[in-house]
Structure formats: C-alpha cells, structure tokens
Amino acid sequence: MSFVSVRDVFQSYGNRPILERVNVEVNEGEFISIVGASGCGKSTFLRMLLAEERPTRGIISIDGGEPAVEPGLERGVVFQKYSVFPHLTVRQNIVAGEGFQTPSGRLRGSKRREALERADAMLDRIGLNHVADQYPASLSGGMQQRLAIGQALTAKPRILLLDEPFGALDPGTRLSMHQFLTELRAETKMTVFMVTHDLEEGFKLGDRVLVFDKPRWDPHDPGAFGATITYDFDARDRGIPFQRILDLYPSLAHVS
Amino acid sequence: MRLINRSPARPLAVALAAAPFVAVAIAYAIGSEIRLAANPSDKLLPAPGTILDTAIRLFTEPDRRSGEILLWRDTAASLIRLLGGVGIAALTSLIIGMLIGLLPYARRSLSGFVAVLSMVPPLALLPILFIVFGLGETSKIVLIVIGITPFMTRDLSQRVLDIPHEQIVKAQTLGASTWVIAARVALPQILPRLIANVRLSLGSAWLFLIAAEAVASDVGLGYRIFLVRRYLAMDVILTYVIWITLLAFIIDWALRLLTRKAFPWMEAGL
Numbered sequence: 001m002s003f004v005s006v007r008d009v010f011q012s013y014g015n016r017p018i019l020e021r022v023n024v025e026v027n028e029g030e031f032i033s034i035v036g037a038s039g040c041g042k043s044t045f046l047r048m049l050l051a052e053e054r055p056t057r058g059i060i061s062i063d064g065g066e067p068a069v070e071p072g073l074e075r076g077v078v079f080q081k082y083s084v085f086p087h088l089t090v091r092q093n094i095v096a097g098e099g100f101q102t103p104s105g106r107l108r109g110s111k112r113r114e115a116l117e118r119a120d121a122m123l124d125r126i127g128l129n130h131v132a133d134q135y136p137a138s139l140s141g142g143m144q145q146r147l148a149i150g151q152a153l154t155a156k157p158r159i160l161l162l163d164e165p166f167g168a169l170d171p172g173t174r175l176s177m178h179q180f181l182t183e184l185r186a187e188t189k190m191t192v193f194m195v196t197h198d199l200e201e202g203f204k205l206g207d208r209v210l211v212f213d214k215p216r217w218d219p220h221d222p223g224a225f226g227a228t229i230t231y232d233f234d235a236r237d238r239g240i241p242f243q244r245i246l247d248l249y250p251s252l253a254h255v256s
Numbered sequence: 257m258r259l260i261n262r263s264p265a266r267p268l269a270v271a272l273a274a275a276p277f278v279a280v281a282i283a284y285a286i287g288s289e290i291r292l293a294a295n296p297s298d299k300l301l302p303a304p305g306t307i308l309d310t311a312i313r314l315f316t317e318p319d320r321r322s323g324e325i326l327l328w329r330d331t332a333a334s335l336i337r338l339l340g341g342v343g344i345a346a347l348t349s350l351i352i353g354m355l356i357g358l359l360p361y362a363r364r365s366l367s368g369f370v371a372v373l374s375m376v377p378p379l380a381l382l383p384i385l386f387i388v389f390g391l392g393e394t395s396k397i398v399l400i401v402i403g404i405t406p407f408m409t410r411d412l413s414q415r416v417l418d419i420p421h422e423q424i425v426k427a428q429t430l431g432a433s434t435w436v437i438a439a440r441v442a443l444p445q446i447l448p449r450l451i452a453n454v455r456l457s458l459g460s461a462w463l464f465l466i467a468a469e470a471v472a473s474d475v476g477l478g479y480r481i482f483l484v485r486r487y488l489a490m491d492v493i494l495t496y497v498i499w500i501t502l503l504a505f506i507i508d509w510a511l512r513l514l515t516r517k518a519f520p521w522m523e524a525g526l
Binding site: 100148 | 420422423425426427428429430431432433435436439440441444445519520521
C-alpha cells in the first residue's frame with residue numbers, strides 16, 4: 001500500500017483544463033522532484049497535494065485517509081518566498097510551529113518552556129542559533145529558507161511540500177541548501193515533494209523525478225488540453241537504472 | 257550633475273527646511289506693519305507682538321466670569337472629542353477591516369456597503385446627527401467616527417488582503433485555526449498600518465471636530481474660534497490656530513514614535 005496516492009486527478013479552471021488523468025503512487029520516505037516547463041501544472045499539482053485546491057475529479061489521499069478539504073497539520077510547506085512570519089523573531093517562528101495548533105495560538109507555562117527548548121534544539125540543527133532573537137527580514141535568503149523548513153518540520157507533518165524553495169537563492173547558497181536538505185532527510189526520513197525549475201537539482205535530490213508535460217497539443221488552441229505526468233524517472237544511483245536489481249531479485253546473481 | 261542627483265549638505269538642509277517658515281513669518285510681519293501704519297487700530301493683521309501678548313494672556317489668565325482658563329478648558333473638551341472619535345473609529349475599522357480581509361462571507365456582504373458608505377459626505381449628515389443625537393458630545397464624536405471610519409476600513413481590509421497568501425497557507429499547515437490566524441498572523445501585521453491610518457485621518461478628524469463645534473457647542477477650540485470671529489479678534493484666532501497645529505503635530509509625532517518602538521520587526525530589513 002503506497003503512502004501518498006493520487007488517482008485519476010483532473011483539474012481545470014473554468015473551461016480550461018490544467019491537469020488531466022494524473023496518477024502516481026508514492027511510498028513513505030521517498031523524495032519526489034517535480035519538473036516541467038512553465039504553465040504545465042506542476043504548481044497546481046503541488047497546491048492540490050497541499051489541499052489548497054481541490055481537484056475537479058479524482059482523489060488524493062495520504063496513508064489511505066480521506067481527501068483533505070483544506071491545508072492542515074498533515075502537510076508542511078515551504079514556498080519560494082513569504083514562508084516565515086516577518087513579525088516574529090526566528091525563535092518565535094519555530095515555536096509557532098507548535099503554538100499555532102493551540103486554541104489561543106500561544107503556549108503557556110511548562111509547555112512553553114519545553115517548546116522553547118525544542119525550538120533551540122531545532123535552531124541548532126538548522127544552524128540559526130546565533131540569530132535566534134533577530135527578525136527574519138535581517139536574515140539572508142538561505143537562512144530564511146532554512147528557518148522556513150525548520151518551522152515546517154516543528155509541526156511534524158506527514159509530508160513536506162517544497163515549491164521552488166531554492167529558486168531565489170544564489171548558486172553557492174543553493175548548493176549548501178542541497179547539503180542541508182540531504183542531511184535533514186537522512187535524519188527524518190520525511191516524504192518530500194519538491195517542485196523545481198532546475199533539472200540538475202531535481203535529479204540530485206530526488207529519488208524519483210516526475211515530469212509534467214502536455215501529451216496532446218493542439219496548435220490552433222494551445223489551452224485545449226491539460227498536462228499530466230509524462231515521465232517518472234528513477235533518479236537513485238545517479239539515474240543509472242537497475243543498480244539495485246539484485247536486491248529485488250537475488251536469484252539473478254546466479255544466472256551467469 | 258543632474259538636479260535629481262544633488263542633495264544639500266547638513267547646514268544647508270536645515271536652512272532650507274526653516275526657509276518656508278521664516279518666509280511666512282516675514283511676509284506676515286511686513287503685511288501687518290503696512291496695515292498698522294495706515295490704521296493703528298486695524299484688527300485684521302495684528303502685530304506679532306500683540307499675538308504673543310494675547311497668547312500669554314490666553315494660556316495663563318483665568319476668565320473673569322467663570323474663573324477658569326478658557327483655552328485649557330477648550331483644549332480638554334476638544335481633545336476628548338477628537339481622541340474619543342478617532343479611538344472608536346480605529347477600533348471599528350480594525351474589526352470590520354479584519355473581517356472583510358479574512359472571511360470571504362464578510363467580504364461579500366460588507367465590502368460593497370463600506371465602499372458606498374465612504375462616498376457619503378459626512379458634513380452633509382451633520383444636521384441629521386444633531387437632530388438624532390442632540391447638540392451634546394455624542395453628535396460631535398459620531399461625526400468624527402462617520403467621517404473617518406469608512407476609508408480606514410477600506411484601507412485596512414485591503415492591507416489584510418495584501419498579506420501574502422503563502423503566509424496564510426503556512427499558518428494553516430501549522431494547524432492554526434481562523435481565530436489564531438486572525439490574532440497571531442493578521443493582527444500584528446495590520447497594527448502598524450492602523451496607526452499609520454490614524455495619523456492620516458487625524459487631519460480629517462480635526463476638520464470634522466471644528467466644523468461640529470462651530471455649528472453647535474459651548475466649549476471647544478473650534479467653538480472659541482467661531483465665537484471670537486464676531487469681534488474680529490484675529491489675535492485670538494491666530495493663537496488658537498497655531499495651538500491646534502501644534503497639538504496635531506505632537507499627536508502625529510507621538511504616533512510615529514509609537515510605531516518605531518512597538519514594531520521593531522518593520523525596520524529589521526533596513
């Protein structure tokens with residue numbers, strides 16, 4: 001049984017189809033990169049995974065649960081920009097990952113103290129201890145994105161959605177963010193979906209790379225058909241296939 | 257060097273800032289001098305010295321009949337009306353603006369109504385307010401509230417809508433309820449704007465206050481100005497005008513200071 005299952009999903013805005021017949025099954029702990037040309041529905045697909053939008057047809061479910069009608073605790077998200085709260089300090093932003101769940105939005109007493117301790121541990125992990133009391137606007141782009149990821153993880157989501165998280169960063173920072181994300185994944189075994197424009201990034205980080213494109217194209221009416229997943233690459237082992245076939249079929253070792 | 261790229265150095269900048277004030281003062285002094293030379297009992301442009309004497313008298317000498325210093329009584333009465341009206345307007349616009357900005361249902365039902373309401377000229381409603389609320393304090397405060405609430409509401413609701421949608425979605429993925437999003441995400445980011453709105457609307461608030469006091473009142477800065485107008489007491493009127501300007505300036509300055517102290521995150525990026 002797969003962890004995230006997308007079955008026969010269609011999405012259209014008005015009369016304009018955006019996505020058609022999208023099917024994909026994702027196992028727990030997989031890192032899925034989503035690539036494709038602009039306007040091919042990858043961001044729409046992510047918004048549907050996020051339950052910010054509901055598909056016009058089809059079902060998206062996590063761990064066999066009911067399809068969600070609005071974003072909630074099951075899903076964590078990091079956008080390219082505006083993913084942290086500018087009026088909270090770095091530490092408060094992390095604590096918000098726990099505090100926002102409460103009816104008043106604030107933690108009090110011993111719960112607050114414990115949350116602050118956990119927040120400091122998280123800040124340690126994402127390397128932002130030295131700026132804990134600063135406001136996000138004074139951080140660099142890479143630090144803001146690390147904070148956004150830390151904040152999302154604090155709420156302990158089932159899946160993490162990244163919408164071009166490193167798109168606005170310079171190449172050097174981007175590389176160190178790749179390193180950071182790889183380490184974080186090794187620790188948490190989180191199921192991740194990442195939309196990216198950067199093919200290299202997609203293949204480097206992802207276990208699988210989903211390519212969105214339009215299988216049918218009407219030159220007289222480019223908007224007539226929607227996009228779907230046209231390729232589903234196995235990106236493990238640097239994209240070279242069948243490297244683990246012996247794990248699956250040990251008997252093959254004796255064939256020769 | 258292009259004119260747009262030139263900026264004055266410190267001493268010249270101060271002199272340039274002071275120049276218009278000095279120019280107005282000199283122009284007034286000359287005008288007053290010419291008129292007084294022609295007719296020493298001219299009341300239209302009293303000499304600066306006369307205004308100063310009148311100002312000292314107004315600020316320190318009690319009224320012979322009531323034994324109170326009228327200027328301070330007027331100031332207190334006007335400030336209570338002004339701050340009462342602005343306070344009520346700020347609170348109302350904050351609540352309605354948040355509702356419109358956050359809840360699609362409230363937006364559908366209220367935003368058109370507020371847009372129409374903001375087109376009603378408040379001063380045209382003044383007679384109605386006097387008829388409904390009488391000539392007391394209520395009608396004056398209500399005039400200020402009616403005058404500035406609609407446009408403050410429109411601006412605040414727009415500011416709530418301007419909060420990046422990503423932030424609202426992010427808060428939801430952290431498990432925040434509608435209430436928590438309102439109280440912990442939207443409200444703190446809107447408060448600086450509310451204060452900015454109050455600063456902008458204080459000008460109109462003074463206008464409505466003085467208009468209401470001029471029409472029907474027995475105490476207040478606007479009342480006094482329109483009362484002494486009958487005796488052509490320009491020295492009193494000018495003192496009051498300068499005093500009102502000073503009060504408005506101090507309130508504005510205090511609010512600006514409050515914004516800087518209370519919302520350190522706004523300047524974090526600078």
